[in-house]
Amino acid sequence: MARELLKGNVAFAEAAVRAGCEAYFGYPITPQTEALEHLSTRMPELGRTFVQAESEVAAINMVYGAAAAGVRTMTSSSGPGTSLMMEGLSYLAGSEVPAVVVDVMRGGPGLGNIAPAQSDYLQMVKGGGHGDYRQIVLAPSTVQELIDHTVLAFDLADRYRIVTVVLADGSLGQMMEGAELPPMRHLRLPGERPAWALTGAIMREPNLVSSIHLDPDEEEAFNRHLQAKYAEIAAAEVRFEEYRLEGARVAVVAFGTTARLAKTAITAARAEGLAVGLFRPITLWPYPEVQLRALVKRVDAMLVVEMNTGQMVEDVQRIVAERVPVRFFGRTGGVMPMPEEILEELRRSAHEAEAAHQEEVSA
Amino acid sequence: MTVVAPEHAMTPVYEFPDSLTSVPTHYCPGCTHGIAHRLIAEVIDELAAKERTIGVASVGCSVFACRYFDVDFGQAPHGRAPAMATGIKRVAPEALVFTYQGDGDLASIGAAEILHAAVRGENITVFFINNAIYGMTGGQMAPTTLVGQKTASSPAGRSLVGQGAPLRVSELLAQVDGAAFVVRRSLHDVVQIRRAKKAIRRAFEVQEQGLGFSMVELLSSCPTNWGLKPDAALDFIRDEMVPAFPLGDFKVPEAETAGAAGAGTADSSAAGADAAGSAVAGRARRG
Numbered sequence A: 001m002a003r004e005l006l007k008g009n010v011a012f013a014e015a016a017v018r019a020g021c022e023a024y025f026g027y028p029i030t031p032q033t034e035a036l037e038h039l040s041t042r043m044p045e046l047g048r049t050f051v052q053a054e055s056e057v058a059a060i061n062m063v064y065g066a067a068a069a070g071v072r073t074m075t076s077s078s079g080p081g082t083s084l085m086m087e088g089l090s091y092l093a094g095s096e097v098p099a100v101v102v103d104v105m106r107g108g109p110g111l112g113n114i115a116p117a118q119s120d121y122l123q124m125v126k127g128g129g130h131g132d133y134r135q136i137v138l139a140p141s142t143v144q145e146l147i148d149h150t151v152l153a154f155d156l157a158d159r160y161r162i163v164t165v166v167l168a169d170g171s172l173g174q175m176m177e178g179a180e181l182p183p184m185r186h187l188r189l190p191g192e193r194p195a196w197a198l199t200g201a202i203m204r205e206p207n208l209v210s211s212i213h214l215d216p217d218e219e220e221a222f223n224r225h226l227q228a229k230y231a232e233i234a235a236a237e238v239r240f241e242e243y244r245l246e247g248a249r250v251a252v253v254a255f256g257t258t259a260r261l262a263k264t265a266i267t268a269a270r271a272e273g274l275a276v277g278l279f280r281p282i283t284l285w286p287y288p289e290v291q292l293r294a295l296v297k298r299v300d301a302m303l304v305v306e307m308n309t310g311q312m313v314e315d316v317q318r319i320v321a322e323r324v325p326v327r328f329f330g331r332t333g334g335v336m337p338m339p340e341e342i343l344e345e346l347r348r349s350a351h352e353a354e355a356a357h358q359e360e361v362s363a
Numbered sequence B: 001m002t003v004v005a006p007e008h009a010m011t012p013v014y015e016f017p018d019s020l021t022s023v024p025t026h027y028c029p030g031c032t033h034g035i036a037h038r039l040i041a042e043v044i045d046e047l048a049a050k051e052r053t054i055g056v057a058s059v060g061c062s063v064f065a066c067r068y069f070d071v072d073f074g075q076a077p078h079g080r081a082p083a084m085a086t087g088i089k090r091v092a093p094e095a096l097v098f099t100y101q102g103d104g105d106l107a108s109i110g111a112a113e114i115l116h117a118a119v120r121g122e123n124i125t126v127f128f129i130n131n132a133i134y135g136m137t138g139g140q141m142a143p144t145t146l147v148g149q150k151t152a153s154s155p156a157g158r159s160l161v162g163q164g165a166p167l168r169v170s171e172l173l174a175q176v177d178g179a180a181f182v183v184r185r186s187l188h189d190v191v192q193i194r195r196a197k198k199a200i201r202r203a204f205e206v207q208e209q210g211l212g213f214s215m216v217e218l219l220s221s222c223p224t225n226w227g228l229k230p231d232a233a234l235d236f237i238r239d240e241m242v243p244a245f246p247l248g249d250f251k252v253p254e255a256e257t258a259g260a261a262g263a264g265t266a267d268s269s270a271a272g273a274d275a276a277g278s279a280v281a282g283r284a285r286r287g
């Protein structure tokens, strides 16, 4: 496949098609609507399912049905819509069916605006729905990664029977960038649907896709089973990137678009002789905890940058546990942090770290 | 479990449907949920459709329908069964897909999902158990609760002012072009039960013919939350519910209305059929 100029929303929609998504259900919302529009022609063209649902509540439950029937299926939305999906996502988790959700985040709370933000970290990473559940969350920072993560999301969802979220933001959805689409995968044949799926009980006992366990002991046992699965995922599926961390005294911790902006700031800072680098979590759940903890020994300070008022920083603080100072810089409401602003914060962090270091030396 | 009439020693007159499991139901004595289950299971057997049927249970007393039917089953969030069934049917078009929903589930929290499943002409069958109450949560007011009916959350009786009149869902959905078959039946006596079974069969046939959305509303009892003995509860359906929810065919496929009442298998001669005259001819969809 050749590199082409692709808009983020169209790119992930087409990536889903190529990854073998057989059914898409969605509801228009900016800044992800181009994905829904692309699929409204692409899916029927290929004889696959596209339904514009009456709401995001309905969309996620249609996804639930198609997933229960054993096909690759997805929806995409943005904050006001993903909020409506929380009940459904909890049911999907509670019945262990695989599905992919792409959240192209925008400014909030409430109706907020349609400008880029990282407002849904807590909602998606901590589980905005009810009950003890997790979903894998991938955070792309380029259109190429948005494509790759969408394909990966389907594979991970199937492998673990779990909902996998691609957490993008409005700038990534709207941006046009050179990227390469994956080759078209073969669709699962009807006879290849998973053994647990609702396909009609031919020559087997009926299957049940349900999240109800009235007996508390049974529910507890089910939750233990889920936790064991989550532990397995946490051990095997952590993904992260280290950028210019060799010799760094200050590490920026940022994901998605913010990490990309931070890279520009880091290049400028390095030119000024500041020893700074970037730690970028790619999986927000499972979080690269072990790797971040190890980083504590290598740097003097951390700077968390987000397009919100401080959501991921709670995880960083928990993992760092006050062993090095953690500063936070965020722009919110749809405002993006500019590289110059991040650079300014980096200078401050670097000087603070230097001062602390001098104090230690003279003490 | 086979009971044989003594004079025809070898002819079974009653058999347990294959499409039901032997799990004892948790329904209260005198509750007609069990009758509805049995009728649906008998029809699935008659259509030899057990191996290609996929049911979707809702949230209500019938949440465990998934354990009682011996077919593949999903269990949807409260009100969302038509959306879940949509997802299933779209990727398994050869399957016979049905939802089983109470009146709180379908007419209140799930009003949007049922309406739009009909609008899309979704080729699924819906069994709508109208017992004028929220059974599972202990007898609160439903959108179908009768005016003046006392419930746990309308202790003074449902009032037209502030609470409104009962919602007649079948009449509402019959207005929707995508709905191919919408009828109301009752489970309060043997004659009505037999009519209900015919309608259930016809609804499934409409789906098999690809005609679009089909729904059978069944007036059903909740002796427990109505505070009535089982027989009095059946009388309550006949005397109080049927007048508020007239039985009849609100929408049947065009061929059946054109061929006059008796011609189709839809039973338009149901008691209280003042609504039958209002039957709207359905447009055949996705034939």
Ligand SMILES: Cc1ncc(C[n+]2csc(CCOP(=O)(O)OP(=O)(O)O)c2C)c(N)n1
Binding pocket: B059, B060, B061, B062, B078, B101, B102, B103, B104, B105, B106, B129, B131, B133, B134, B135, B136, B137, B142
């Ligand atoms: C989102 C949500 N809200 C509320 C409930 C609680 N709830 C469970 S069943 C029910 C009402 C069921 O009534 P109906 O659909 O009429 O079924 P019935 O029990 O009468 O057969 C309610 C409100 C729930 N499970 N989920």
Ligand code: SF4
Binding pocket: B026, B027, B028, B030, B031, B032, B033, B061, B131, B135, B136, B221, B222, B223, B224, B225
């Ligand atoms: S509470 Fe009512 S609807 Fe529920 S099982 Fe008992 S009688 Fe039936």
Ligand SMILES: [Mg+2]
Binding pocket: B060, B102, B103, B104, B129, B130, B131, B132, B133, B134, B135, B142
């Ligand atoms: Mg009810």
